Amino acid sequence: MTEFEGAACGQIMPEESRKPLGEIEKLMITKYRKKLWTKFIKGVKDYQLIQSGDKIAVAISGGKDSLVMAKLFQELRKNGIANFDLEFIAMDPGYHPSIKELLVDNCKHLNIPLHIFEYQVFEIAQEKAKDYPCYICAKMRRGALYAKAKELGCNKVALGHHYNDVIETTMLNLFYTGNFKTMLPKLKAQNFDNMELIRPMYLIEEKDITAFTENSGIWPLNCACMVASKKIGSKREEMKTFIENMKETFPHVDRKIFRAGHNVNMDCIIGWQKDGEKHSYLEEYDKM
């Protein structure tokens, strides 16, 4: 473990030395075709994430998810299935120089032309929210990514959240906030006109991203956070373990949680929020 990682950080250990770019690109559409490429295309189609004429800013943290997302986007562009443009953006929130070097080196090897910009999120998050910096950090990061995307003439920002992120977020909301709230495949940006956030990795499982990354011999950035990782145990990691343990008794529990967000039965919901306003089923009860 490096001095920057928290106990919850799981390091990816490549099985072999870094493969040449051509081999990595081929691996993605051969051995990992079903697990990565097909699911990427399905997510893009099912959730209508790309429209003709889009210019998409692919947000690269340097972690495994966003690196794989970048390669999948490049493959889609090569295939000419949709008419869209790409930019790759990375916000440097105050990374240690060795971490930044790894990010730049991986992107160079993977032929991802990166726009890196500095935005000292770590410093601000640590100062403003000592006990729980993650929320403010994520909010500021999103604003900075939208602003950079706009500057480059993009109308969409793509984030690397995947299938397991969706499930874990749903369960974290249920357990810790007592609400049913999942993560959307796309949404309109607040405070930025004509800007959308898309999550094209929505159907891709984390274990397949990990396997592909290890097989490619890539060492991605891992827990580059220099603020929170040592202060708070990762609730997300705990939830990951909890779901894995549940799978021993209910093998398809992850799929069921994922599907639940697509199958809410509004006839059996007592209260909900819409556009920030609270509603109750009693509002409609007497009209039935």
Ligand SMILES: Nc1ncnc2c1ncn2[C@@H]1O[C@H](COP(=O)(O)OP(=O)(O)OP(=O)(O)O)[C@@H](O)[C@H]1O
């Ligand atoms: N510093 C950054 N610059 C640009 N994009 C970022 C940055 N940090 C996060 N993102 C984007 O937000 C997504 C979710 O970020 P999160 O911190 O949850 O990382 P993650 O789930 O570990 O994903 P990854 O493996 O890509 O780091 C990333 O996949 C990436 O698209």
